[in-house]
Amino acid sequence: MSQRIALIPAAGHGSRFGTATPKQYQLLHGQPLLAHTVNVLCGCAAIDRVVVVISPGDEWFDSYSWPQAKLEVLRAGGASRAQSVANGLAALAADEDDWVLVHDAARCCLSPDALQRLLDEVGDDAIGGILAQPVADTVKQGKVGRIAATVPRDNLWLAQTPQMFRAGLLAEALQDAANPAITDEASAIELLGHAPRLVVGEAQNFKVTWPGDLALAAAILAARHA
Ligand SMILES: Nc1ccn([C@@H]2O[C@H](COP(=O)(O)OP(=O)(O)OP(=O)(O)O)[C@@H](O)[C@H]2O)c(=O)n1
Numbered sequence: 001m002s003q004r005i006a007l008i009p010a011a012g013h014g015s016r017f018g019t020a021t022p023k024q025y026q027l028l029h030g031q032p033l034l035a036h037t038v039n040v041l042c043g044c045a046a047i048d049r050v051v052v053v054i055s056p057g058d059e060w061f062d063s064y065s066w067p068q069a070k071l072e073v074l075r076a077g078g079a080s081r082a083q084s085v086a087n088g089l090a091a092l093a094a095d096e097d098d099w100v101l102v103h104d105a106a107r108c109c110l111s112p113d114a115l116q117r118l119l120d121e122v123g124d125d126a127i128g129g130i131l132a133q134p135v136a137d138t139v140k141q142g143k144v145g146r147i148a149a150t151v152p153r154d155n156l157w158l159a160q161t162p163q164m165f166r167a168g169l170l171a172e173a174l175q176d177a178a179n180p181a182i183t184d185e186a187s188a189i190e191l192l193g194h195a196p197r198l199v200v201g202e203a204q205n206f207k208v209t210w211p212g213d214l215a216l217a218a219a220i221l222a223a224r225h226a
């Protein structure tokens, strides 16, 4: 019976967030942001293992207690997100048919409903799939300060995570993890010529990236647990 393993890349430095303490360790309602992400994935009965990939030099993780029985930690972070995921995948000792759900530590507001929707809609799909948000705004292209063009938004989606693929296919796709074109797992799978499923995500499942994002995440989590 294949397992479902959540792999959480959490080895980034958060340069756009701009704090000495990386954003995944910024406190939200008294817990590090990463703990909220871990809680959602550990709380899903359909997920068998939750593996966090942190930087080899991470000096924050051990400052907190992580009581979740299914949680594992790997000090295997790499120079890029793709390389952190590839390193973590290599250390998982997963079977080829196991499902690997890669989820950004920085997406701490993922809801159980959206996670379950991904699991249900991907099911046993031959390729796998991702949560994504259809573009609802007009899309402009250009450098800061001046519009260069308006980009047609038909069939445009903003990729989210989790992104779920069989361990064997994902390992094959991430052999090229150093390719700068690989910014998510789906792009690596697409380079193999496959078309992952698109599953509608949710605006709340945004990625904490900029300083102002922390207050938004706090508000979402407060409303969810009110
Ligand atoms: N070498 C890296 C870079 C990123 N990540 C993780 O990948 C997720 C999404 O990446 P991003 O939001 O870009 O995080 P950072 O790389 O930390 O941010 P920045 O690009 O602003 O430095 C985050 O949970 C981050 O911790 C990782 O595990 N290893």
Ligand SMILES: C[C@](O)(CO)[C@H](O)COP(=O)(O)O
Residues within 6 Å of the ligand: 081, 104, 158, 159, 160, 161, 183, 184, 185, 207
């Ligand atoms: C994986 C991802 O969250 C999908 O949108 C995104 O590609 C991560 O980008 P980042 O620059 O590594 O945050």
